[in-house]
Amino acid sequence: MSSEPVLDVQKLKTYFYLDQNLVAKAVDDVSFSVYPGETVAIVGESGSGKSITALSIMQLINKPGRIVEGSIRVREKNLLDLKEKQMTTIRGNHIGMIFQEPMTALNPVFTIGNQLTEMIRKHKKVSKEIARNKATELLRVVGIPRPDAIMKEYPHQLSGGMRQRVMIAMAISCEPELIIADEPTTALDVTIQAQILDLLKDMQKRYNLAVLLITHDLGVVYEYTDRVIVMYGGQIVEQAPTKKLLSLTKHPYTNGLLSSLPNMEEDVERLGTIKGTVPAAYNFPAGCRFSTRCPAVMEKCRQINPPLLQLDADHFVRCHLYEDGGDE
Amino acid sequence: MTMSTKQQDAQVGTRLTDEDILVEVRNIKKYFPIKGGVLQKTVGQLKAVDDVSFSIKKGETLGIVGESGSGKSTLGRVLIRLLEPTDGQLIFDNKDITTLRQRLIRPIREDMQMVFQDPFASLNSKMSVEQLIEEPLLVQGNLAKKDRKQKVLAVLQKVGLRKDDLQKYPHEFSGGQRQRISIARALVLNPKFVICDEPVSALDVSIQAQVLNLMKDLQEDLGLTYLFIAHDLSVVKHISDRVAVMYLGRFAEIAPKRSLYDNPLHPYTQALLSSIPVIDLSGEQARGKEKIKLSGDLPSPASPPSGCTFRTRCPKAHDRCTIDRPELIEIDEGHFVACHLYDRS
Numbered sequence: 145m146s147s148e149p150v151l152d153v154q155k156l157k158t159y160f161y162l163d164q165n166l167v168a169k170a171v172d173d174v175s176f177s178v179y180p181g182e183t184v185a186i187v188g189e190s191g192s193g194k195s196i197t198a199l200s201i202m203q204l205i206n207k208p209g210r211i212v213e214g215s216i217r218v219r220e221k222n223l224l225d226l227k228e229k230q231m232t233t234i235r236g237n238h239i240g241m242i243f244q245e246p247m248t249a250l251n252p253v254f255t256i257g258n259q260l261t262e263m264i265r266k267h268k269k270v271s272k273e274i275a276r277n278k279a280t281e282l283l284r285v286v287g288i289p290r291p292d293a294i295m296k297e298y299p300h301q302l303s304g305g306m307r308q309r310v311m312i313a314m315a316i317s318c319e320p321e322l323i324i325a326d327e328p329t330t331a332l333d334v335t336i337q338a339q340i341l342d343l344l345k346d347m348q349k350r351y352n353l354a355v356l357l358i359t360h361d362l363g364v365v366y367e368y369t370d371r372v373i374v375m376y377g378g379q380i381v382e383q384a385p386t387k388k389l390l391s392l393t394k395h396p397y398t399n400g401l402l403s404s405l406p407n408m409e410e411d412v413e414r415l416g417t418i419k420g421t422v423p424a425a426y427n428f429p430a431g432c433r434f435s436t437r438c439p440a441v442m443e444k445c446r447q448i449n450p451p452l453l454q455l456d457a458d459h460f461v462r463c464h465l466y467e468d469g470g471d472e
Numbered sequence: 473m474t475m476s477t478k479q480q481d482a483q484v485g486t487r488l489t490d491e492d493i494l495v496e497v498r499n500i501k502k503y504f505p506i507k508g509g510v511l512q513k514t515v516g517q518l519k520a521v522d523d524v525s526f527s528i529k530k531g532e533t534l535g536i537v538g539e540s541g542s543g544k545s546t547l548g549r550v551l552i553r554l555l556e557p558t559d560g561q562l563i564f565d566n567k568d569i570t571t572l573r574q575r576l577i578r579p580i581r582e583d584m585q586m587v588f589q590d591p592f593a594s595l596n597s598k599m600s601v602e603q604l605i606e607e608p609l610l611v612q613g614n615l616a617k618k619d620r621k622q623k624v625l626a627v628l629q630k631v632g633l634r635k636d637d638l639q640k641y642p643h644e645f646s647g648g649q650r651q652r653i654s655i656a657r658a659l660v661l662n663p664k665f666v667i668c669d670e671p672v673s674a675l676d677v678s679i680q681a682q683v684l685n686l687m688k689d690l691q692e693d694l695g696l697t698y699l700f701i702a703h704d705l706s707v708v709k710h711i712s713d714r715v716a717v718m719y720l721g722r723f724a725e726i727a728p729k730r731s732l733y734d735n736p737l738h739p740y741t742q743a744l745l746s747s748i749p750v751i752d753l754s755g756e757q758a759r760g761k762e763k764i765k766l767s768g769d770l771p772s773p774a775s776p777p778s779g780c781t782f783r784t785r786c787p788k789a790h791d792r793c794t795i796d797r798p799e800l801i802e803i804d805e806g807h808f809v810a811c812h813l814y815d816r817s
């Protein structure tokens with residue numbers, strides 16, 4: 145791990161102004177960095193703010209949403225200072241993005257070859273022929289059989305897994321340093337998911353990419369990532385290297401998530417649950433945002449939202465239980 | 473249909489007396505015609521479910537896992553006769569319902585209900601919770617208003633909703649709560665058998681756990697029998713007593729869950745199990761198990777491979793697999809597998 149992060153997000157706040165007095169704090173004071181060659185997961189349930197964090201980095205937030213505060217640095221450039229045209233260069237050249245549903249990201253009326261060559265030519269000044277050759281080569285790299293034939297096909301002619309391979313080819317086409325993958329395998333079957341995640345891992349090694357993986361699946365987190373950020377209610381509640389977070393879990397929310405997973409090894413009669421549901425982003429409880437669902441809630445939790453505490457070199461947790469030097 | 477299927481059906485049957493069995497499916501097939509050309513003539517058959525046999529005991533949960541296109545949802549819909557079977561026999565509660573007219577099947581449907589995947593699409597947004605839960609009783613049509621109200625209230629409590637939820641509308645609820653409404657709708661007629669088609673796959677993991685726990689509690693309280701269709705192997709394992717693995721319209725393997733998960737025999741089951749990413753901090757699960765990853769996609773069910781339909785992706789395929797279609801054979805007690813590797817004849 146080099147000391148220079150590829151991506152450095154500081155105090156990011158993305159709010160949605162729903163009504164005059166209704167503000168959804170979808171992302172509320174989030175800071176983290178991603179280093180070259182590293183895979184970082186952001187996990188959380190729907191409504192946790194994980195996808196909005198990813199979209200904020202790409203600056204794909206639409207009205208009524210707005211990034212209200214913070215900085216997003218990619219190689220010393222604060223993306224929030226850039227004009228839309230400069231941002232287009234960043235997307236692609238520096239950051240590649242893979243979405244959950246490739247069908248919405250690919251244009252249905254153009255062939256795969258068309259879209260890939262266009263993408264390459266938009267970011268690199270090369271002739272059509274060179275771009276086409278590169279596109280075919282990329283399809284081969286991402287494991288697409290008969291790349292020459294696939295170049296002439298339309299997105300709907302491909303299976304979900306193949307489309308996601310095309311998305312990966314597009315994301316890496318301009319040699320970015322960072323890939324943001326938002327639930328890239330959620331819509332896929334489990335055997336295909338394994339293929340796509342393995343491919344992503346291969347690409348990462350091959351091009352020394354940093355990967356920010358947005359997911360809800362803790363199994364995927366365990367097998368494919370180095371570090372985890374757990375989000376709840378628009379904030380980071382726990383952050384640590386993957387194995388550490390999953391074995392020395394601190395936050396009651398992370399614990400709840402883990403115990404609600406059906407176990408493949410042992411038979412358990414009842415699953416652990418987290419009572420209630422995720423509060424809406426415009427209606428967070430006072431104090432700690434998890435306080436309404438937390439099994440270890442204290443009086444203090446209902447009044448003061450705890451800061452993100454540093455327990456040791458690389459483990460952070462937002463919980464009053466660990467205040468005063470991190471003793472339990 | 474070959475001799476061995478029939479024999480094996482007989483074997484499955486002999487172990488249980490008729491009173492124990494609630495659902496019996498014999499060699500069921502569901503083919504969809506593929507139309508083509510200007511005249512829209514039938515040019516082929518899509519074999520969504522192709523010769524499947526099994527039975528479910530009273531109070532038991534049979535899980536069915538498979539990837540998209542495996543035919544698992546079609547199978548569920550054929551069982552409840554939302555789709556007409558092409559061939560085969562359906563026996564429910566000792567009655568042959570295969571060819572029963574739709575009018576006559578209605579009273580039987582009181583006993584078999586279905587819970588669907590998407591609680592956003594399967595509930596009419598213009599109806600209040602009370603209307604939604606009451607609707608099946610109205611369709612059945614033999615209860616006075618007062619009695620209906622009582623039944624609605626009783627089932628509402630069972631699924632963990634509150635009385636003041638009755639006047640609310642579906643959009644006021646989260647996904648998990650909506651799935652509770654769907655379950656209440658299914659249970660208000662006191663069914664014996666509930667087909668659950670991916671009931672938790674649209675839900676977040678903590679909510680999924682709540683709904684799974686609820687379904688288990690309800691099964692115990694009401695003596696329900698479940699057919700639980702899902703793509704998530706860990707969810708199926710949690711809820712089921714026995715599990716069947718489906719691939720391109722056929723059962724690859726069916727076994728008591730312990731036996732299936734500890735000792736998967738079919739190469740497809742083995743690959744499925746090793747494809748799931750799991751948290752394995754102790755290294756227990758990886759030990760002694762080689763990871764089998766499949767290449768390629770599921771072939772189109774409209775033109776399945778000859779012989780064993782899995783052979784195109786099977787790491788252990790051999791000559792015989794292209795010619796003969798393997799039938800289910802019993803390897804261990806109640807553990808059936810359709811694979812030539814285990815056929816010693």
